[in-house]
Every structure is written in C-alpha cells, then in structure tokens.
Amino acid sequence: MEEKDPIEKLVNSAFSDFEKGPPDRVWEKLQAKLHPEPAPAGFWARLIAFFHLPEWPVGWYLVLAGTAVSLMLTMGYFGLSRHHMIRGHAYAGELRLCRGTAMLFEVADKTMAWDSVSYFRSAIIDDYGHFQFSHVRDGNYILRIAPERNSEAAKKFLPSWFDRCEKSDSCLVIHVNTSDVNVEAHLILKR
Amino acid sequence: MLDDDYDLISRCLKREVEAEYKLYQRFAPRMFGLCLRYGGNEMEAEDILQDGFMRLFSHLHQFRFEGSIEGWIRRIFVTTAINYYRKNLKFCEDVELTNAYEDATLQEDALSVISTKELLALLQRLPLGYRTVFNLFVIENYNHKEIADLLGISEGTSKSQFHRAKSLVRRMLKEMETEHIIG
Numbered sequence: 001m002e003e004k005d006p007i008e009k010l011v012n013s014a015f016s017d018f019e020k021g022p023p024d025r026v027w028e029k030l031q032a033k034l035h036p037e038p039a040p041a042g043f044w045a046r047l048i049a050f051f052h053l054p055e056w057p058v059g060w061y062l063v064l065a066g067t068a069v070s071l072m073l074t075m076g077y078f079g080l081s082r083h084h085m086i087r088g089h090a091y092a093g094e095l096r097l098c099r100g101t102a103m104l105f106e107v108a109d110k111t112m113a114w115d116s117v118s119y120f121r122s123a124i125i126d127d128y129g130h131f132q133f134s135h136v137r138d139g140n141y142i143l144r145i146a147p148e149r150n151s152e153a154a155k156k157f158l159p160s161w162f163d164r165c166e167k168s169d170s171c172l173v174i175h176v177n178t179s180d181v182n183v184e185a186h187l188i189l190k191r
Numbered sequence: 192m193l194d195d196d197y198d199l200i201s202r203c204l205k206r207e208v209e210a211e212y213k214l215y216q217r218f219a220p221r222m223f224g225l226c227l228r229y230g231g232n233e234m235e236a237e238d239i240l241q242d243g244f245m246r247l248f249s250h251l252h253q254f255r256f257e258g259s260i261e262g263w264i265r266r267i268f269v270t271t272a273i274n275y276y277r278k279n280l281k282f283c284e285d286v287e288l289t290n291a292y293e294d295a296t297l298q299e300d301a302l303s304v305i306s307t308k309e310l311l312a313l314l315q316r317l318p319l320g321y322r323t324v325f326n327l328f329v330i331e332n333y334n335h336k337e338i339a340d341l342l343g344i345s346e347g348t349s350k351s352q353f354h355r356a357k358s359l360v361r362r363m364l365k366e367m368e369t370e371h372i373i374g
Binding site for chain 1: 244
C-alpha cells in the first residue's frame with residue numbers, strides 16, 4: 001500500500017467528516033425555486049383557474065351549458081323567428097315632417113280591446129321625415145306619429161294614428177307577415 | 192437502506208415541502224462542507240449547494256433505492272461542483288509557480304496545529320482548476336484517469352495540476368508554519 005504524502009493525509013483527515021450548517025437563506029432560495037409562487041393572474045386566467053378546480057369540475061359543465069343555452073336563444077331570436085322592418089315617411093300636409101316621434105303598438109287581436117294593445121317601441125322621425133322599426137316580429141301593429149313639440153308642424157298638425165286618424169280604434173292596422181313594410185303616414189291638420 | 196429513508200424519499204418525490212426540508216436538513220451540513228472545498232468562498236459554496244439540491248430533487252426519481260442515499264447524494268454534489276468548475280474555468284487565471292517550496296519539508300508538529308478552518312481557507316485560495324483536481328484526488332479518492340474523464344482534460348494535465356496544487360498548498364502551509372512560529 002502506497003503511503004500518502006503528509007499534506008494529503010492532513011487534508012483527507014481534516015475534511016473526511018467535515019460539515020458546516022449553511023445559512024438559512026440557502027433553503028429560502030431553494031424553496032422559492034422548488035415551489036415558485038404563481039404569477040398574479042388576470043381576470044380571465046383567474047376565472048379559468050376557478051373552473052379548473054378539481055373539487056368542482058361541475059363549474060365547467062355549468063359554463064358550457066350556459067353558453068349553449070345563450071347561443072340557442074340568440075339563434076332563436078335572430079335566426080329562427082322571422083323579423084321584419086317597418087319603415088316609411090311621415091308627412092305634414094304636402095311636405096315631409098321635419099323631426100318628430102313614431103310610436104309602434106302591438107295589437108293582440110282584431111277587435112283591439114283596450115288590454116290587447118301594447119306599446120312596442122319608439123323611433124325618431126329624422127329631418128327628412130324618415131323613420132324605421134327593425135326586428136319587428138310577425139303580427140299586427142298600429143302606428144302613431146307626432147311632430148316635435150314647439151315645432152312649426154306642431155302648431156298646424158295634430159299627432160295622428162296611421163293613417164290620418166285621431167283615435168286608435170279606427171286607425172289602419174299594419175299587418176307584418178312575410179316581408180318588410182313601407183308606410184306613408186300623414187298628420188291630421190288642426191281645424 | 193432504512194425504511195425511514197424510503198419513506199422520506201417517497202414523500203420528496205410527491206413534492207412534500209416538509210419532507211424536502213427534512214432531507215435538506217439531514218444532508219445540507221455535510222454537503223455544504225463539500226461545497227466549501229470546491230467553491231472559492233462561502234458565497235460560491237452556497238451557489239453550488241443550491242444547484243446541488245436543485246439537481247438532487249429533480250433527479251430523485253432516478254435513485255433506485257439501492258445502496259446508501261448519502262453516497263448517491265455525494266456523487267450529485269461532486270458532479271455539481273465539476274459543472275461549476277466547467278462553467279467558471281474560463282474566468283480563471285493560471286498562477287506562476289516557483290520551485291522555492293517544492294522541496295520544503297514541513298514539520299509534522301506544525302501541521303497538527305493547523306485547524307480545519309485554516310486549511311479550508313488555504314484550499315479556497317487555490318486556483319479553481321488546482322482546487323478541483325486536488326479535491327477529487329485527495330478527498331474523493333478518484334484516480335487521475337477518472338479525474339481526466341470527469342473534467343474533460345488529459346491525464347497528464349490532471350497530474351500536473353495536482354502537483355502544482357500540492358506545491359501551492361505546501362508553500363502556503365510553510366508560510367503559515369512560519370507565522371505560527373513567529374506568532
């Protein structure tokens with residue numbers, strides 16, 4: 001057996017069982033590397049993470065079901081049911097009415113009982129007398145046009161039901177069925 | 192292999208922080224002792240220790256539960272120290288050696304009064320290449336062929352680095368011996 005140099009012997013014996021406790025920061029750094037804190041997530045990431053919770057997987061099914069129902073309702077509203085447009089012009093005498101309001105009422109039955117007429121929507125009559133109602137379902141409607149308050153037309157004409165009627169029970173009913181409807185509505189001249 | 196070791200490693204594999212800390216507490220002092228020998232100072236030793244434990248936890252699944260866990264861990268730390276040597280070798284400067292102390296004889300009595308702390312400081316003053324070869328040969332008991340393979344150098348280089356390292360150690364010890372006598 002070859003005899004070791006005294007320096008080698010010295011170093012070997014000094015360090016064979018040598019140990020020294022490392023500072024606490026080593027474990028802290030190591031811990032941070034082994035188990036890094038997750039980065040702060042944005043709204044969508046948090047939402048996705050929430051529904052990824054293994055203890056509540058039903059969350060995902062709820063989201064999917066909700067999305068599917070919303071899609072079906074949207075398609076039903078815009079796609080499957082028929083919608084049309086009622087548009088036209090309002091006249092004050094020979095001229096187009098400059099600014100006013102058009103109001104559309106839905107009529108549930110032909111007799112137009114008081115409780116069968118319900119307000120549907122309003123539309124602005126623009127400077128050229130034009131108005132329009134989009135996404136109107138199939139059905140029966142009555143239309144009322146009124147000039148803008150304090151306007152020149154308001155001094156001479158009365159708010160009127162389509163067409164040239166003072167009262168709703170005697171006005172013309174607009175039938176919306178297969179296509180868009182164009183109407184020419186006239187105001188009644190004041191007596 | 193103790194049942195406790197088996198349980199501890201199994202829990203570490205499940206990434207249980209408590210088990211990881213237990214394993215760290217058990218081996219960190221011995222491995223830090225090893226790292227201090229390979230690093231040039233305490234900060235470098237801390238870096239090697241941290242890298243070694245990262246390597247240990249990421250390779251723990253490769254431990255086959257055969258033989259001693261300490262031997263396996265020690266090999267990981269020696270490999271980490273060698274990687275540290277490879278990474279930092281380009282920044283190291285070679286030192287000019289004089290043969291003034293080559294044949295200097297050291298008194299056995301003088302050697303016995305040198306503390307481990309002093310010896311460690313002396314080792315840390317060695318250039319990185321010398322220090323690594325010296326550690327591998329003297330303490331890890333690798334032969335020059337194995338050291339050459341590990342460090343990617345020739346066997347001759349390993350031998351010459353070792354002899355230069357030993358000369359430097361002898362020189363520094365002689366200086367310390369003189370200081371002790373004077374002191």
